[in-house]
Amino acid sequence: MPSHDLDLPRPHGRVPGVEMEIYVDWEDPIEVEDPPNSRRPAVMVRMPAYVAGGLSHELHSLETIRGAIGGDCSEWAQVARALLAAARMAAGTDHHPELADLPPASSRPRITPGDIA
Structure with missing residues (x-):
């Protein structure tokens, strides 16, 4: 079906x-x-550029959590970066906090099963 x-x-x-x-x-x-x-x-x-920028940060946060517990996060991290780039392009000269840079991948914390209470 x-x-x-x-x-x-x-x-x-x-x-x-x-x-x-x-x-x-x-x-x-x-x-x-x-x-x-x-x-x-x-x-x-x-969506407006600032909503897309905010969504890119939400996706990045989810991927940061996923990566911290050892999951594969490459595909959705790419989506977050592409969405932010498109949002910035659409925003033109508008300035919004949602269009800030995504944190670098190297800043991801590592979480092991023993860290989770």
Whole structure:
């Protein structure tokens, strides 16, 4: 059974309480890995630059925690950096604290199972 039904209403709108819009792009499908060699509708997220910058810092924080406990965090760390770069580009000359640099990867703490109470 497919995970989506193309006959369902097509979502498009703002997220309550967050300056963000989420919708499905039915016109320009994205290439996907599963199923192989296929294209599917893309989920599109629109937000102001400072929201994207804040989200990049949230992603980076999650990856810092994941890396501290020994998890692989390379892919989402790349997403955080790319999102921050796009946010800065969109911001132009606007200045927002959310557009600050991400902490360097070398500043990640190492947590071992014995450290967790």
